[in-house]
Amino acid sequence: MLCCSCSLPCRRFTQNRCAGAASCASLWPSPLYEGPNTPMNMRMPQLLLNTLTVAMAAGTAGAGAIALGIAAGFTNTSFLWPVASICAVLGALLHNTKRSVTDMIDNRSQTLRDKTERLQRDVADIHGLVRLQPFCQQIPLPMGGGWALTGDSAALLVHEALLRRPRTIVELGSGVSTLLLGQVLQKLGSGKIVSFDHDLQWAERTRRQVSFLGLDEFVTVIDAPLGQCSLEGQMYEWYVIPPAALAALGGAVDLLVVDGPPQSPQQSRPARYPALPMLASCLSSQAWIFVDDAKRQTEREMVKLWTRQLPGWQTHDVDTVDGVCLMTRQ
Template sequence: MKQEEEKSIDEILDELRLIKTELRMRSLQEKESVCEQPPAIIDMTEIGKVINDAEKNNFSQLESLINIQNVLNIRFPLPKMRNWAISPDFAELLLREILIRKPENIVEFGSGVSTLITGYALQMNKQGKLTSFDHDVFYGKKTVQNLKLHGLEEFAEVISAPISDITINNRDAKWYSVDETKVPAKIDMLVVDGPPARTDKAARYPALPYLIDRLADDAIVIMDDGIRQEEREICRRWLEEYPEFESEYVETEKGAFILRRQTSHHA
Protein backbone atom coordinates (compact mmCIF):
# COMPACT_ATOMS: atom_id res chain seq x y z
CA MET A 1 0.00 0.00 0.00
CA LYS A 2 2.81 2.30 0.89
CA GLN A 3 4.63 1.52 -2.41
CA GLU A 4 1.46 2.32 -4.37
CA GLU A 5 1.19 5.67 -2.58
CA GLU A 6 4.85 6.47 -3.31
CA LYS A 7 4.37 5.49 -6.95
CA SER A 8 1.33 7.65 -7.21
CA ILE A 9 3.31 10.59 -5.86
CA ASP A 10 6.10 9.94 -8.36
CA GLU A 11 3.58 9.95 -11.17
CA ILE A 12 2.22 13.25 -10.00
CA LEU A 13 5.71 14.73 -9.85
CA ASP A 14 6.41 13.47 -13.36
CA GLU A 15 3.23 15.11 -14.64
CA LEU A 16 4.20 18.40 -12.99
CA ARG A 17 7.62 18.22 -14.62
CA LEU A 18 5.97 17.63 -18.00
CA ILE A 19 3.65 20.59 -17.51
CA LYS A 20 6.56 22.77 -16.48
CA THR A 21 8.54 21.73 -19.55
CA GLU A 22 5.58 22.38 -21.83
CA LEU A 23 5.09 25.85 -20.39
CA ARG A 24 8.75 26.64 -20.97
CA MET A 25 8.49 25.48 -24.58
CA ARG A 26 5.43 27.64 -25.19
CA SER A 27 7.19 30.66 -23.68
CA LEU A 28 10.19 30.14 -25.95
CA GLN A 29 7.95 29.78 -29.00
CA GLU A 30 6.15 33.01 -28.17
CA LYS A 31 9.46 34.87 -27.80
CA GLU A 32 10.68 33.50 -31.10
CA SER A 33 7.44 34.57 -32.74
CA VAL A 34 7.87 38.12 -31.44
CA CYS A 35 11.47 38.23 -32.60
CA GLU A 36 10.44 37.08 -36.07
CA GLN A 37 8.04 40.03 -36.45
CA PRO A 38 9.52 42.92 -38.45
CA PRO A 39 10.54 45.94 -36.33
CA ALA A 40 8.46 49.13 -36.46
CA ILE A 41 9.60 51.39 -39.28
CA ILE A 42 11.03 54.69 -38.00
CA ASP A 43 10.80 57.56 -40.46
CA MET A 44 14.15 59.22 -39.88
CA THR A 45 13.37 61.80 -42.56
CA GLU A 46 10.36 63.05 -40.60
CA ILE A 47 12.33 63.10 -37.34
CA GLY A 48 15.10 65.04 -39.05
CA LYS A 49 12.58 67.58 -40.36
CA VAL A 50 11.11 68.13 -36.89
CA ILE A 51 14.58 68.66 -35.41
CA ASN A 52 15.58 70.97 -38.25
CA ASP A 53 12.41 73.08 -37.87
CA ALA A 54 13.00 73.36 -34.11
CA GLU A 55 16.59 74.48 -34.67
CA LYS A 56 15.49 77.09 -37.21
CA ASN A 57 12.84 78.43 -34.84
CA ASN A 58 15.26 78.60 -31.90
CA PHE A 59 17.75 80.48 -34.07
CA SER A 60 15.01 82.86 -35.22
CA GLN A 61 14.03 83.59 -31.59
CA LEU A 62 17.65 84.24 -30.71
CA GLU A 63 17.98 86.64 -33.66
CA SER A 64 14.91 88.58 -32.50
CA LEU A 65 16.21 88.76 -28.93
CA ILE A 66 19.58 90.09 -30.13
CA ASN A 67 17.82 92.67 -32.32
CA ILE A 68 15.78 93.87 -29.35
CA GLN A 69 18.85 94.16 -27.15
CA ASN A 70 20.74 96.02 -29.85
CA VAL A 71 17.96 98.57 -30.32
CA LEU A 72 16.78 99.12 -26.75
CA ASN A 73 18.76 100.26 -23.75
CA ILE A 74 17.47 97.52 -21.44
CA ARG A 75 18.51 98.38 -17.89
CA PHE A 76 17.36 95.28 -16.01
CA PRO A 77 16.88 91.58 -16.90
CA LEU A 78 13.64 90.88 -18.77
CA PRO A 79 11.24 88.19 -17.53
CA LYS A 80 11.43 84.86 -19.34
CA MET A 81 9.86 84.73 -22.77
CA ARG A 82 8.03 81.97 -24.73
CA ASN A 83 5.56 79.39 -23.43
CA TRP A 84 2.80 81.47 -21.77
CA ALA A 85 4.73 84.71 -22.29
CA ILE A 86 5.25 86.31 -25.70
CA SER A 87 8.07 85.01 -27.87
CA PRO A 88 11.01 87.23 -28.89
CA ASP A 89 9.81 87.47 -32.50
CA PHE A 90 6.44 88.87 -31.38
CA ALA A 91 8.27 91.32 -29.11
CA GLU A 92 10.38 92.41 -32.10
CA LEU A 93 7.19 92.86 -34.14
CA LEU A 94 5.76 95.19 -31.48
CA LEU A 95 9.01 97.11 -31.26
CA ARG A 96 9.18 97.57 -35.02
CA GLU A 97 5.59 98.85 -35.32
CA ILE A 98 5.95 101.28 -32.41
CA LEU A 99 9.22 102.75 -33.64
CA ILE A 100 7.82 103.20 -37.15
CA ARG A 101 4.34 104.48 -36.29
CA LYS A 102 5.19 106.44 -33.12
CA PRO A 103 1.72 106.00 -31.56
CA GLU A 104 0.46 108.37 -28.91
CA ASN A 105 -1.87 105.93 -27.16
CA ILE A 106 -1.57 102.14 -26.97
CA VAL A 107 -4.03 99.85 -25.21
CA GLU A 108 -3.01 96.32 -24.31
CA PHE A 109 -5.01 93.37 -23.00
CA GLY A 110 -2.76 91.01 -21.05
CA SER A 111 0.37 92.45 -19.42
CA GLY A 112 3.88 90.99 -19.17
CA VAL A 113 7.06 91.18 -21.23
CA SER A 114 5.13 92.94 -23.99
CA THR A 115 4.37 95.77 -21.54
CA LEU A 116 8.08 96.28 -20.89
CA ILE A 117 9.08 96.14 -24.55
CA THR A 118 6.33 98.61 -25.42
CA GLY A 119 7.39 100.90 -22.57
CA TYR A 120 11.00 100.89 -23.76
CA ALA A 121 9.91 101.61 -27.35
CA LEU A 122 7.78 104.57 -26.24
CA GLN A 123 10.63 105.84 -24.11
CA MET A 124 12.88 105.63 -27.15
CA ASN A 125 10.30 107.58 -29.15
CA LYS A 126 10.17 110.12 -26.30
CA GLN A 127 6.39 110.13 -26.53
CA GLY A 128 3.32 107.96 -26.04
CA LYS A 129 1.59 106.06 -23.25
CA LEU A 130 0.61 102.40 -22.81
CA THR A 131 -2.47 101.40 -20.82
CA SER A 132 -2.43 97.67 -20.08
CA PHE A 133 -5.39 95.77 -18.62
CA ASP A 134 -4.79 92.49 -16.79
CA HIS A 135 -7.38 90.19 -15.22
CA ASP A 136 -4.80 88.41 -13.03
CA VAL A 137 -3.96 90.46 -9.93
CA PHE A 138 -0.78 88.51 -9.19
CA TYR A 139 0.75 88.85 -12.65
CA GLY A 140 -0.49 92.41 -12.98
CA LYS A 141 1.40 93.34 -9.81
CA LYS A 142 4.51 91.58 -11.10
CA THR A 143 4.37 93.70 -14.26
CA VAL A 144 3.97 96.86 -12.16
CA GLN A 145 7.06 95.88 -10.17
CA ASN A 146 8.99 95.22 -13.38
CA LEU A 147 8.01 98.61 -14.79
CA LYS A 148 9.53 100.22 -11.70
CA LEU A 149 12.70 98.12 -11.95
CA HIS A 150 13.10 99.14 -15.58
CA GLY A 151 12.21 102.78 -14.92
CA LEU A 152 9.23 102.79 -17.31
CA GLU A 153 6.37 104.01 -15.09
CA GLU A 154 6.15 107.25 -17.07
CA PHE A 155 5.34 105.39 -20.27
CA ALA A 156 3.20 102.43 -19.13
CA GLU A 157 0.66 101.56 -16.47
CA VAL A 158 -1.14 98.33 -15.58
CA ILE A 159 -4.77 98.37 -14.49
CA SER A 160 -6.48 95.45 -12.79
CA ALA A 161 -9.60 94.36 -14.69
CA PRO A 162 -11.27 91.11 -13.60
CA ILE A 163 -13.13 89.05 -16.18
CA SER A 164 -16.92 89.50 -16.13
CA ASP A 165 -19.95 88.65 -18.25
CA ILE A 166 -20.87 91.17 -20.93
CA THR A 167 -23.03 91.40 -24.05
CA ILE A 168 -21.22 92.54 -27.19
CA ASN A 169 -22.77 92.69 -30.67
CA ASN A 170 -25.82 90.84 -29.30
CA ARG A 171 -23.62 87.97 -28.06
CA ASP A 172 -22.88 86.90 -24.51
CA ALA A 173 -19.18 86.99 -23.78
CA LYS A 174 -16.61 87.23 -21.01
CA TRP A 175 -14.37 90.28 -21.00
CA TYR A 176 -12.30 92.58 -18.84
CA SER A 177 -14.13 94.84 -16.40
CA VAL A 178 -12.61 97.97 -17.88
CA ASP A 179 -12.69 101.30 -16.09
CA GLU A 180 -13.90 103.52 -18.93
CA THR A 181 -12.15 106.55 -17.46
CA LYS A 182 -8.81 104.79 -17.95
CA VAL A 183 -9.33 104.16 -21.67
CA PRO A 184 -7.82 106.83 -23.97
CA ALA A 185 -10.31 108.75 -26.10
CA LYS A 186 -8.24 107.91 -29.20
CA ILE A 187 -6.29 104.66 -29.52
CA ASP A 188 -3.55 104.39 -32.13
CA MET A 189 -2.56 100.79 -31.42
CA LEU A 190 -4.42 97.90 -29.79
CA VAL A 191 -2.44 94.86 -28.64
CA VAL A 192 -4.50 91.76 -27.88
CA ASP A 193 -2.72 89.04 -25.90
CA GLY A 194 -5.48 88.15 -23.46
CA PRO A 195 -7.56 86.91 -21.89
CA PRO A 196 -6.43 83.24 -21.85
CA ALA A 197 -8.15 80.87 -24.28
CA ARG A 198 -9.68 78.91 -21.38
CA THR A 199 -11.77 81.97 -20.46
CA ASP A 200 -14.16 81.56 -23.38
CA LYS A 201 -14.35 79.87 -26.78
CA ALA A 202 -13.74 83.19 -28.53
CA ALA A 203 -12.01 84.82 -25.58
CA ARG A 204 -10.39 87.70 -27.49
CA TYR A 205 -13.24 88.54 -29.85
CA PRO A 206 -14.66 91.43 -27.73
CA ALA A 207 -11.43 93.46 -28.04
CA LEU A 208 -12.26 95.09 -31.36
CA PRO A 209 -16.02 95.69 -31.01
CA TYR A 210 -15.49 96.91 -27.44
CA LEU A 211 -13.07 99.65 -28.50
CA ILE A 212 -14.03 100.22 -32.14
CA ASP A 213 -15.40 103.71 -31.49
CA ARG A 214 -12.15 104.81 -29.85
CA LEU A 215 -9.76 103.51 -32.48
CA ALA A 216 -8.03 106.17 -34.57
CA ASP A 217 -8.71 106.36 -38.29
CA ASP A 218 -5.33 104.78 -39.02
CA ALA A 219 -5.23 102.48 -35.97
CA ILE A 220 -3.71 99.02 -36.05
CA VAL A 221 -4.66 95.94 -34.03
CA ILE A 222 -2.03 93.29 -33.24
CA MET A 223 -3.15 89.91 -31.92
CA ASP A 224 -0.78 87.18 -30.70
CA ASP A 225 -1.35 83.39 -30.93
CA GLY A 226 -2.61 83.58 -34.51
CA ILE A 227 -1.56 79.99 -35.08
CA ARG A 228 -4.53 78.82 -33.02
CA GLN A 229 -7.80 78.06 -34.75
CA GLU A 230 -9.77 80.19 -32.26
CA GLU A 231 -7.74 83.31 -33.06
CA ARG A 232 -8.07 82.66 -36.79
CA GLU A 233 -11.83 82.50 -36.41
CA ILE A 234 -11.83 85.69 -34.33
CA CYS A 235 -9.87 87.51 -37.03
CA ARG A 236 -12.26 86.23 -39.71
CA ARG A 237 -15.24 87.59 -37.74
CA TRP A 238 -13.53 90.93 -37.19
CA LEU A 239 -12.89 91.38 -40.90
CA GLU A 240 -16.45 90.36 -41.74
CA GLU A 241 -17.98 92.78 -39.24
CA TYR A 242 -15.51 95.64 -39.76
CA PRO A 243 -14.59 95.69 -43.48
CA GLU A 244 -12.57 98.90 -43.07
CA PHE A 245 -9.76 96.71 -41.71
CA GLU A 246 -7.27 94.73 -43.74
CA SER A 247 -5.42 91.79 -42.23
CA GLU A 248 -1.84 90.54 -42.47
CA TYR A 249 -0.70 87.24 -41.02
CA VAL A 250 2.87 87.29 -39.69
CA GLU A 251 4.85 84.05 -39.39
CA THR A 252 6.03 84.26 -35.79
CA GLU A 253 6.51 81.34 -33.43
CA LYS A 254 2.88 81.52 -32.29
CA GLY A 255 1.55 83.38 -35.31
CA ALA A 256 0.30 86.97 -35.25
CA PHE A 257 -2.37 89.03 -36.98
CA ILE A 258 -2.00 92.71 -37.80
CA LEU A 259 -5.22 94.52 -38.73
CA ARG A 260 -4.80 97.96 -40.28
CA ARG A 261 -7.66 100.39 -40.53
CA GLN A 262 -7.93 101.93 -43.96
CA THR A 263 -8.78 105.63 -43.73
CA SER A 264 -10.57 105.72 -47.10
CA HIS A 265 -12.91 102.89 -46.12
CA HIS A 266 -13.56 104.34 -42.68
CA ALA A 267 -14.38 107.78 -44.05
Protein backbone atom coordinates in the same frame (compact mmCIF):
# COMPACT_ATOMS: atom_id res chain seq x y z
CA MET B 1 1.61 82.10 -26.91
CA LEU B 2 0.67 78.51 -26.21
CA CYS B 3 1.82 76.73 -23.10
CA CYS B 4 4.18 73.80 -23.68
CA SER B 5 1.93 71.52 -21.60
CA CYS B 6 -1.59 72.63 -22.42
CA SER B 7 -3.68 74.42 -25.03
CA LEU B 8 -3.99 77.64 -23.09
CA PRO B 9 -2.08 80.82 -23.91
CA CYS B 10 0.56 81.58 -21.29
CA ARG B 11 2.36 84.85 -20.53
CA ARG B 12 4.81 83.84 -17.83
CA PHE B 13 8.37 85.10 -17.80
CA THR B 14 9.71 81.84 -16.41
CA GLN B 15 10.65 78.76 -18.36
CA ASN B 16 7.92 76.79 -16.60
CA ARG B 17 5.36 78.61 -18.65
CA CYS B 18 2.20 77.15 -17.14
CA ALA B 19 1.98 76.46 -13.44
CA GLY B 20 -1.42 74.86 -13.99
CA ALA B 21 -0.35 72.43 -16.68
CA ALA B 22 -1.37 69.42 -14.61
CA SER B 23 -4.81 70.86 -13.91
CA CYS B 24 -5.21 71.73 -17.59
CA ALA B 25 -4.44 68.18 -18.58
CA SER B 26 -6.85 66.81 -15.99
CA LEU B 27 -9.76 68.53 -17.74
CA TRP B 28 -9.66 65.97 -20.50
CA PRO B 29 -10.45 62.25 -20.05
CA SER B 30 -7.85 59.83 -21.39
CA PRO B 31 -9.17 57.28 -23.89
CA LEU B 32 -8.27 53.61 -23.64
CA TYR B 33 -5.95 53.77 -26.59
CA GLU B 34 -4.68 56.87 -28.38
CA GLY B 35 -1.41 55.92 -30.01
CA PRO B 36 2.29 55.27 -29.39
CA ASN B 37 2.54 58.01 -26.77
CA THR B 38 -0.16 56.46 -24.59
CA PRO B 39 1.21 54.74 -21.46
CA MET B 40 1.79 51.01 -21.94
CA ASN B 41 -0.57 49.98 -19.13
CA MET B 42 -3.40 51.74 -20.98
CA ARG B 43 -2.44 50.23 -24.34
CA MET B 44 -2.13 46.59 -23.24
CA PRO B 45 -5.83 45.60 -23.54
CA GLN B 46 -6.02 46.87 -27.12
CA LEU B 47 -2.66 45.36 -28.08
CA LEU B 48 -3.69 41.99 -26.62
CA LEU B 49 -6.96 42.08 -28.52
CA ASN B 50 -5.16 42.91 -31.78
CA THR B 51 -2.64 40.11 -31.25
CA LEU B 52 -5.35 37.54 -30.50
CA THR B 53 -7.27 38.65 -33.58
CA VAL B 54 -4.22 38.19 -35.80
CA ALA B 55 -3.46 34.80 -34.19
CA MET B 56 -7.02 33.63 -34.79
CA ALA B 57 -6.84 34.78 -38.40
CA ALA B 58 -3.53 32.96 -38.88
CA GLY B 59 -4.95 29.86 -37.19
CA THR B 60 -7.95 29.98 -39.49
CA ALA B 61 -5.58 30.16 -42.44
CA GLY B 62 -3.80 27.07 -41.06
CA ALA B 63 -7.13 25.28 -40.71
CA GLY B 64 -7.84 26.16 -44.30
CA ALA B 65 -4.53 24.57 -45.26
CA ILE B 66 -5.59 21.38 -43.42
CA ALA B 67 -8.91 21.35 -45.27
CA LEU B 68 -7.10 21.75 -48.57
CA GLY B 69 -4.78 18.88 -47.63
CA ILE B 70 -7.71 16.60 -46.87
CA ALA B 71 -9.40 17.63 -50.11
CA ALA B 72 -6.19 16.81 -51.98
CA GLY B 73 -6.25 13.28 -50.61
CA PHE B 74 -3.86 13.46 -47.67
CA THR B 75 -5.13 10.88 -45.19
CA ASN B 76 -2.42 11.43 -42.60
CA THR B 77 -3.16 14.91 -41.28
CA SER B 78 -1.02 14.73 -38.16
CA PHE B 79 1.67 16.91 -39.76
CA LEU B 80 -0.88 19.56 -40.76
CA TRP B 81 -1.86 20.54 -37.21
CA PRO B 82 1.64 21.81 -36.39
CA VAL B 83 1.42 23.86 -39.59
CA ALA B 84 -1.74 25.56 -38.31
CA SER B 85 -0.11 26.27 -34.93
CA ILE B 86 3.04 27.64 -36.56
CA CYS B 87 0.93 29.89 -38.81
CA ALA B 88 -0.88 31.28 -35.75
CA VAL B 89 2.39 31.95 -33.87
CA LEU B 90 4.08 33.49 -36.92
CA GLY B 91 1.06 35.69 -37.57
CA ALA B 92 1.10 37.01 -33.99
CA LEU B 93 4.86 37.58 -34.10
CA LEU B 94 4.65 39.43 -37.41
CA HIS B 95 1.85 41.60 -36.06
CA ASN B 96 3.78 42.50 -32.89
CA THR B 97 6.94 43.21 -34.90
CA LYS B 98 5.04 45.51 -37.25
CA ARG B 99 3.42 47.27 -34.31
CA SER B 100 6.74 47.74 -32.52
CA VAL B 101 8.41 49.18 -35.61
CA THR B 102 5.45 51.50 -36.23
CA ASP B 103 5.51 52.69 -32.59
CA MET B 104 9.24 53.33 -32.76
CA ILE B 105 8.87 55.39 -35.94
CA ASP B 106 5.93 57.35 -34.50
CA ASN B 107 7.78 58.07 -31.25
CA ARG B 108 10.91 59.22 -33.03
CA SER B 109 8.88 61.35 -35.44
CA GLN B 110 7.08 63.05 -32.54
CA THR B 111 10.37 63.61 -30.73
CA LEU B 112 11.84 65.16 -33.88
CA ARG B 113 8.82 67.44 -34.28
CA ASP B 114 9.07 68.56 -30.65
CA LYS B 115 12.78 69.27 -30.93
CA THR B 116 12.28 71.13 -34.19
CA GLU B 117 9.62 73.34 -32.61
CA ARG B 118 11.84 74.08 -29.61
CA LEU B 119 14.71 74.92 -31.94
CA GLN B 120 12.50 77.28 -33.95
CA ARG B 121 11.48 79.09 -30.77
CA ASP B 122 15.07 79.31 -29.53
CA VAL B 123 16.23 80.73 -32.85
CA ALA B 124 13.34 83.22 -32.85
CA ASP B 125 14.20 84.36 -29.32
CA ILE B 126 17.88 84.77 -30.17
CA HIS B 127 17.02 86.64 -33.36
CA GLY B 128 14.65 88.88 -31.42
CA LEU B 129 17.21 89.56 -28.69
CA VAL B 130 19.75 90.67 -31.30
CA ARG B 131 17.27 93.05 -32.93
CA LEU B 132 16.01 94.33 -29.57
CA GLN B 133 19.46 94.77 -28.04
CA PRO B 134 19.10 98.55 -27.47
CA PHE B 135 15.91 97.92 -25.46
CA CYS B 136 16.95 94.79 -23.60
CA GLN B 137 20.02 95.79 -21.61
CA GLN B 138 18.12 96.48 -18.38
CA ILE B 139 15.08 94.23 -18.81
CA PRO B 140 15.10 90.91 -16.88
CA LEU B 141 14.08 89.07 -20.03
CA PRO B 142 12.97 85.43 -19.83
CA MET B 143 15.09 82.86 -21.52
CA GLY B 144 14.28 79.42 -22.91
CA GLY B 145 11.01 80.23 -24.66
CA GLY B 146 9.10 81.91 -21.83
CA TRP B 147 8.23 85.03 -23.80
CA ALA B 148 4.68 86.29 -23.96
CA LEU B 149 5.71 87.03 -27.53
CA THR B 150 8.39 85.02 -29.26
CA GLY B 151 11.53 87.03 -29.91
CA ASP B 152 10.74 87.60 -33.58
CA SER B 153 7.20 88.77 -32.78
CA ALA B 154 8.51 91.15 -30.10
CA ALA B 155 11.06 92.57 -32.54
CA LEU B 156 8.29 93.08 -35.11
CA LEU B 157 6.13 94.88 -32.55
CA VAL B 158 8.95 97.27 -31.61
CA HIS B 159 9.84 97.88 -35.27
CA GLU B 160 6.24 98.74 -36.19
CA ALA B 161 5.83 100.96 -33.11
CA LEU B 162 8.99 102.92 -33.95
CA LEU B 163 7.83 103.26 -37.54
CA ARG B 164 4.20 104.23 -36.84
CA ARG B 165 4.89 106.28 -33.66
CA PRO B 166 1.62 105.60 -31.76
CA ARG B 167 0.70 108.18 -29.14
CA THR B 168 -1.73 106.01 -27.16
CA ILE B 169 -1.39 102.23 -26.87
CA VAL B 170 -3.85 99.79 -25.31
CA GLU B 171 -2.50 96.36 -24.47
CA LEU B 172 -4.59 93.34 -23.46
CA GLY B 173 -2.25 91.33 -21.26
CA SER B 174 0.92 92.78 -19.73
CA GLY B 175 4.47 91.44 -19.78
CA VAL B 176 7.70 91.91 -21.68
CA SER B 177 5.83 93.66 -24.50
CA THR B 178 4.71 96.29 -21.97
CA LEU B 179 8.30 97.04 -21.02
CA LEU B 180 9.46 97.13 -24.63
CA LEU B 181 6.65 99.44 -25.75
CA GLY B 182 7.24 101.65 -22.72
CA GLN B 183 10.85 102.09 -23.80
CA VAL B 184 9.73 102.85 -27.35
CA LEU B 185 7.52 105.68 -26.06
CA GLN B 186 10.36 106.89 -23.84
CA LYS B 187 12.64 106.96 -26.88
CA LEU B 188 10.03 108.84 -28.89
CA GLY B 189 9.67 111.33 -26.04
CA SER B 190 5.89 111.15 -25.59
CA GLY B 191 2.90 108.83 -25.49
CA LYS B 192 1.26 106.44 -23.05
CA ILE B 193 0.47 102.75 -22.84
CA VAL B 194 -2.45 101.37 -20.84
CA SER B 195 -2.17 97.65 -20.17
CA PHE B 196 -5.11 95.63 -18.83
CA ASP B 197 -4.36 92.36 -17.05
CA HIS B 198 -6.71 89.84 -15.43
CA ASP B 199 -3.93 88.29 -13.30
CA LEU B 200 -3.58 90.68 -10.37
CA GLN B 201 -0.28 89.25 -9.13
CA TRP B 202 1.19 89.32 -12.60
CA ALA B 203 0.01 92.90 -13.10
CA GLU B 204 1.73 93.92 -9.86
CA ARG B 205 4.94 92.26 -10.98
CA THR B 206 4.80 94.15 -14.27
CA ARG B 207 4.25 97.42 -12.38
CA ARG B 208 7.37 96.78 -10.29
CA GLN B 209 9.42 96.23 -13.43
CA VAL B 210 7.95 99.35 -15.01
CA SER B 211 9.06 101.36 -11.98
CA PHE B 212 12.49 99.70 -12.01
CA LEU B 213 13.00 100.89 -15.59
CA GLY B 214 11.70 104.38 -14.83
CA LEU B 215 8.76 104.07 -17.20
CA ASP B 216 5.93 105.16 -14.86
CA GLU B 217 5.47 108.33 -16.89
CA PHE B 218 4.60 106.28 -19.96
CA VAL B 219 3.07 103.02 -18.68
CA THR B 220 -0.06 102.30 -16.63
CA VAL B 221 -0.98 98.71 -15.74
CA ILE B 222 -4.63 98.33 -14.69
CA ASP B 223 -6.18 95.37 -12.88
CA ALA B 224 -9.05 94.02 -14.99
CA PRO B 225 -10.38 90.67 -13.73
CA LEU B 226 -12.33 88.53 -16.17
CA GLY B 227 -16.12 88.62 -16.08
CA GLN B 228 -19.10 87.63 -18.20
CA CYS B 229 -19.51 89.60 -21.41
CA SER B 230 -22.40 89.16 -23.87
CA LEU B 231 -21.89 89.87 -27.56
CA GLU B 232 -24.24 88.84 -30.37
CA GLY B 233 -25.94 86.31 -28.12
CA GLN B 234 -22.64 84.68 -27.11
CA MET B 235 -21.09 84.76 -23.64
CA TYR B 236 -17.38 85.50 -23.21
CA GLU B 237 -14.95 85.71 -20.32
CA TRP B 238 -13.45 89.13 -20.91
CA TYR B 239 -11.84 92.00 -19.04
CA VAL B 240 -13.97 94.01 -16.63
CA ILE B 241 -12.46 97.40 -17.49
CA PRO B 242 -13.15 100.26 -15.06
CA PRO B 243 -15.50 102.75 -16.78
CA ALA B 244 -13.20 105.66 -15.89
CA ALA B 245 -10.25 103.96 -17.58
CA LEU B 246 -12.33 103.28 -20.68
CA ALA B 247 -13.64 106.85 -20.82
CA ALA B 248 -10.11 108.24 -20.48
CA LEU B 249 -9.11 106.52 -23.71
CA GLY B 250 -11.60 108.52 -25.74
CA GLY B 251 -11.06 107.86 -29.43
CA ALA B 252 -7.31 108.35 -29.38
CA VAL B 253 -5.94 104.78 -29.30
CA ASP B 254 -3.41 104.36 -32.13
CA LEU B 255 -2.29 100.80 -31.32
CA LEU B 256 -4.25 97.88 -29.87
CA VAL B 257 -2.16 94.86 -28.85
CA VAL B 258 -4.30 91.71 -28.53
CA ASP B 259 -2.45 89.09 -26.46
CA GLY B 260 -5.13 88.10 -23.95
CA PRO B 261 -7.21 86.84 -22.26
CA PRO B 262 -6.45 83.10 -22.26
CA GLN B 263 -8.62 80.69 -24.21
CA SER B 264 -10.78 78.46 -22.00
CA PRO B 265 -11.55 74.90 -23.19
CA GLN B 266 -15.23 75.55 -22.45
CA GLN B 267 -15.42 78.45 -24.91
CA SER B 268 -16.66 77.58 -28.38
CA ARG B 269 -15.69 80.94 -29.86
CA PRO B 270 -12.38 82.83 -29.69
CA ALA B 271 -11.86 84.23 -26.19
CA ARG B 272 -10.21 87.38 -27.55
CA TYR B 273 -13.01 88.21 -29.98
CA PRO B 274 -14.54 91.00 -27.78
CA ALA B 275 -11.37 93.11 -28.12
CA LEU B 276 -12.35 94.93 -31.31
CA PRO B 277 -16.14 95.15 -30.76
CA MET B 278 -15.62 96.46 -27.22
CA LEU B 279 -12.81 98.90 -28.03
CA ALA B 280 -13.64 99.95 -31.60
CA SER B 281 -15.01 103.30 -30.44
CA CYS B 282 -11.70 104.02 -28.69
CA LEU B 283 -9.58 103.62 -31.82
CA SER B 284 -8.29 106.58 -33.79
CA SER B 285 -8.59 106.96 -37.56
CA GLN B 286 -4.93 105.89 -37.90
CA ALA B 287 -5.18 102.95 -35.50
CA TRP B 288 -3.60 99.58 -36.16
CA ILE B 289 -4.02 96.27 -34.34
CA PHE B 290 -1.32 93.75 -33.43
CA VAL B 291 -2.74 90.22 -33.02
CA ASP B 292 -0.39 87.66 -31.48
CA ASP B 293 -0.72 83.86 -31.91
CA ALA B 294 -2.23 84.47 -35.35
CA LYS B 295 -1.36 80.95 -36.56
CA ARG B 296 -3.72 79.45 -34.00
CA GLN B 297 -7.15 78.39 -35.27
CA THR B 298 -9.07 80.52 -32.74
CA GLU B 299 -7.17 83.66 -33.71
CA ARG B 300 -7.67 83.00 -37.43
CA GLU B 301 -11.39 82.60 -36.82
CA MET B 302 -11.42 85.77 -34.71
CA VAL B 303 -9.80 87.90 -37.43
CA LYS B 304 -12.25 86.56 -40.02
CA LEU B 305 -15.17 87.49 -37.76
CA TRP B 306 -13.76 90.96 -37.22
CA THR B 307 -13.26 91.71 -40.91
CA ARG B 308 -16.70 90.32 -41.79
CA GLN B 309 -18.67 92.07 -39.05
CA LEU B 310 -16.63 95.27 -38.80
CA PRO B 311 -15.70 96.21 -42.39
CA GLY B 312 -13.04 98.78 -43.12
CA TRP B 313 -10.04 96.79 -41.88
CA GLN B 314 -7.37 95.04 -43.92
CA THR B 315 -5.06 92.31 -42.64
CA HIS B 316 -1.44 91.40 -43.20
CA ASP B 317 -0.06 88.11 -41.84
CA VAL B 318 3.58 87.98 -40.75
CA ASP B 319 5.27 84.58 -40.55
CA THR B 320 6.75 84.57 -37.05
CA VAL B 321 6.94 81.39 -34.96
CA ASP B 322 3.44 81.85 -33.48
CA GLY B 323 2.23 84.14 -36.24
CA VAL B 324 1.27 87.81 -36.14
CA CYS B 325 -1.61 89.53 -37.90
CA LEU B 326 -1.32 93.29 -38.45
CA MET B 327 -4.64 95.01 -39.04
CA THR B 328 -4.90 98.53 -40.44
CA ARG B 329 -7.77 100.68 -41.61
CA GLN B 330 -8.46 100.68 -45.33
